Every structure is written in C-alpha cells, then in structure tokens.
Amino acid sequence: MTPKEKNYWLDTVQMPETDPSLWPPERVDVAVIGAGFTGLSAGRTLAKRGAKVAICEAETIGWGASSRNGGMVLTGMKLGVNKLISMYGREKAQQMYAASLESIECVEQIVREEKIDCNFSRCGHLEVACKQKHFDDYARQAELIAREFNHQLRVVPRSDLRSEIGSEIYSGGMVDETSAGVNPARYVAGLACAAQRAGTAIYEGTRVEKLERGSRNGCSGWQVSTSRGPVWARDVMVATSGYTSGATPALQKKIIPIGSYIIVTGVLPEALAQELSPHNRMIYDSKNYLYYYRLTPDRRMLFGGRAAFFPETEHTIRKSAEILRRGVVEVYPQLRETKVEYAWGGTLDFAFDIMPHAGRMEGMYFALGYAGHGVAMATYLGQRVAEFIATGKDENPYAGIPFPGAPLGLYNGNPWFLPLAGAWYKFLDWVS
Numbered sequence: 001m002t003p004k005e006k007n008y009w010l011d012t013v014q015m016p017e018t019d020p021s022l023w024p025p026e027r028v029d030v031a032v033i034g035a036g037f038t039g040l041s042a043g044r045t046l047a048k049r050g051a052k053v054a055i056c057e058a059e060t061i062g063w064g065a066s067s068r069n070g071g072m073v074l075t076g077m078k079l080g081v082n083k084l085i086s087m088y089g090r091e092k093a094q095q096m097y098a099a100s101l102e103s104i105e106c107v108e109q110i111v112r113e114e115k116i117d118c119n120f121s122r123c124g125h126l127e128v129a130c131k132q133k134h135f136d137d138y139a140r141q142a143e144l145i146a147r148e149f150n151h152q153l154r155v156v157p158r159s160d161l162r163s164e165i166g167s168e169i170y171s172g173g174m175v176d177e178t179s180a181g182v183n184p185a186r187y188v189a190g191l192a193c194a195a196q197r198a199g200t201a202i203y204e205g206t207r208v209e210k211l212e213r214g215s216r217n218g219c220s221g222w223q224v225s226t227s228r229g230p231v232w233a234r235d236v237m238v239a240t241s242g243y244t245s246g247a248t249p250a251l252q253k254k255i256i257p258i259g260s261y262i263i264v265t266g267v268l269p270e271a272l273a274q275e276l277s278p279h280n281r282m283i284y285d286s287k288n289y290l291y292y293y294r295l296t297p298d299r300r301m302l303f304g305g306r307a308a309f310f311p312e313t314e315h316t317i318r319k320s321a322e323i324l325r326r327g328v329v330e331v332y333p334q335l336r337e338t339k340v341e342y343a344w345g346g347t348l349d350f351a352f353d354i355m356p357h358a359g360r361m362e363g364m365y366f367a368l369g370y371a372g373h374g375v376a377m378a379t380y381l382g383q384r385v386a387e388f389i390a391t392g393k394d395e396n397p398y399a400g401i402p403f404p405g406a407p408l409g410l411y412n413g414n415p416w417f418l419p420l421a422g423a424w425y426k427f428l429d430w431v432s
Helices: 008-012 037-048 081-088 090-114 132-149 158-163 184-198 269-278 316-331 374-392 418-431
Strands: 027-033 053-054 125-128 154-157 172-176 200-201 208-216 221-224 229-238 257-266 282-285 293-295 301-305 340-351 357-361 366-369
Touching: 008 090, 008 184, 008 340, 027 037, 037 053, 037 184, 037 366, 037 374, 053 229, 081 132, 081 418, 090 132, 090 374, 132 154, 132 172, 158 172, 184 200, 184 374, 229 374, 257 269, 257 316, 293 316, 301 316, 316 340, 357 374, 366 374
Parallel strands: 027 053, 027 229, 053 200, 125 282, 229 366
Antiparallel strands: 125 172, 154 172, 208 221, 221 229, 257 301, 257 340, 282 293, 293 301, 357 366
C-alpha cells in the first residue's frame, strides 16, 4: 500500500472559511504576514486590544509548519542548558527557560479560553538516549535544570525504560511531565477562529510581495504591496518562519529553511498502542539527525525526522517516507507489518545560532527561528510581540540577543549548504 502524500492532520479538521470576495482594506493599524501560530496569536492579541488587524496569508490558514508538524508542545529549546548559560549568562538563560515553560501555559490558556477542540493533553515528553554516552549526560542535565531553573526532570535507566516505551534499542531516557500534545491542525484552526472573533481579518491567497517605509498625513508607516492590492499599515509584523521570502530580505538572510518529514500508520490495536507508548508521551531521540514520534489521538503511530534537509518536494517526500519507514521499524519491530497511510513534509525555520528570535528589525516586528519547538513558542512569541506593538514595552527575553547571519555573509536565502550540513550532523551522530 503506497501512502497518501497528504498531511494526516488535515483529514481531522474543517478549516475556518474566509470570504475570497473580500479584498484587503486600504488602511490598517497592523499588517501581519503569515496565518500560522505566530501570526494568528499576534492577531488575536492585537485585536483584543482594539487594533485593526489584517493578516495576509499567501496560501491558506495554517498551510505551513503550523499544520504539518508532529503536534508536540515542548518545554525547553533546541540548545542545551549548558550552551544557553555559556552564550547568554545565568540570568538571561533562566529567563529564556522560564519563557519556554510559560509558553506551554500560554497554549493551554488559549485552548481553555477559546474552547478549542484540539486534543490538548499534558502527557509529557520522553527523550531517549541513542548511546550510553548520551544517557550518562541526562543525570547532569536534570541536576543542572533543577538547580538553575527550578524545573524537575526524571531520569529513566535502561532497566526501567519499558515502563515508558516499547522499544529495546535505547540506553535510557529522561521524562519532562510539563510538555503536552495537540492536534496542530485543529489548534491552528481554533486559533484562527479566535482571532476572527476578536476582530482580526484574515486574507488567504494574499502574498506580500514588497514592503516600503513611508508616511501619510505626517504619520510613518508601511506600504504593503500584496498580490491582491496595496495596504497601508502603521506597523508590520513578519510571522513567516521557514517560508520567509524575499519580501523581507533582512530576515530571509538570517533564517535557514530545513525540511522535516512525517509518516503516519493505520490505526493500531489498543493493546499494541499501549505497548509502544504506555503514557502516550511525545518522544524524540538524542541524535542531531533525530527521530520524533507519538501516538495520534486515534491510535496511529506518527513518526517524523530530518530524513532530508531540503524543503518538501514530491521527490523528497517519497524518499523521506522510505527512510522513515525503515526508522520506525528499527525503533518498533512490532510495526514491521503495519501499513503506512500518510506521508508529508514541511519546512522548519532555523536561525544560525539555533535560537528563537523576536523583536524589531529595520522598523518591522517579527518572531521566528523556532527550530522545531514552534507550537508553544510561536504562540507565546506572537502574543509577546503583539503586546510590544500595542504598549511599546518589550518583555520578551529573546529580544535584544544577537541575531547572527551566515559567516562572511555567504547566504542570501538560498540554502545551498544543506547537503553539507546534513552530512556534518550525521558525522557528529556517528562519533558522539
């Protein structure tokens, strides 16, 4: 059975409708580029504060990474805590880690307030160690995080790992009970409805092609040229993540679009699903070139990874589905005869320092660089940047940190170096 090259999550939801006959208004307070988690969270917050907001989306609501991900609402960041402390100092690292925990609360609060039916569950996450060396570091990490960040993790030795995962290939694990799981397509659909109820207007099929600073009636602002006509905006917020384009070249040069791919099996027997993941955790492994996986709410195994670094095409999806199929059987031999029913790809956004960034650049507001932690962090930073726009107070711990581009400026938005990066990370996984 050949899997459908289709996003499984989209088969579980009816996306909210927008009126294609309505054109963007001539003038708004804030123009937001992108109708994913970041843009919708920002639009909802701004509209609740009385701003006239137009979200311009080149495709459809949630079309990008916001509906294509694994639905993992994770604590922490891509970088380890030792690296965070060495880069930013203890106090700033503590603020960043606290923000990652607050981001989970942010998602949960929105789901509760807006009554979004998206299978949100505080099921926790499990990181599994691919090598003994990786597991040996878990105790040190847990002790450091407890001491410096007042957050508790639980280390699981290999002898007890069967209580957490039905696989024999790992050297141990580490559990964080704070993380959650969600159906991301239902969540982004609910977030869009919430933004619309607050008064935000969403314009699908409206690609932003150019931004120009200017002034009208003595007030500075932006001329936003879109595929459906011009919009004048007092402020602009960029929420395009891995799909950041030449319309914002300064940001495009700082973001690397990296492909991530997912397969989903048919529905599993209840006993088998319980064996594979007894606590229904969000699971990922300790490699750089990692696998991440979970049970869906209807008991399918979702299995993803960086099977190909390049963004999705028909070729990369098919090739990646084959790689991931071998990967899921390696982790779970019990699934050798289980059919894969869905396969798709999406594009993540990585900054060169592998950190999220949000704030203001060249007069425009932005939030991006989530590196696979976008469900929670995009929601949180969308809200924080919106509050910055509304009040002038920037209370986001990621504001003001260095936002590096490529060394020697050898990058213009075309990620020519991804095959080299992929080979390098595979080498690191081999030697670590």
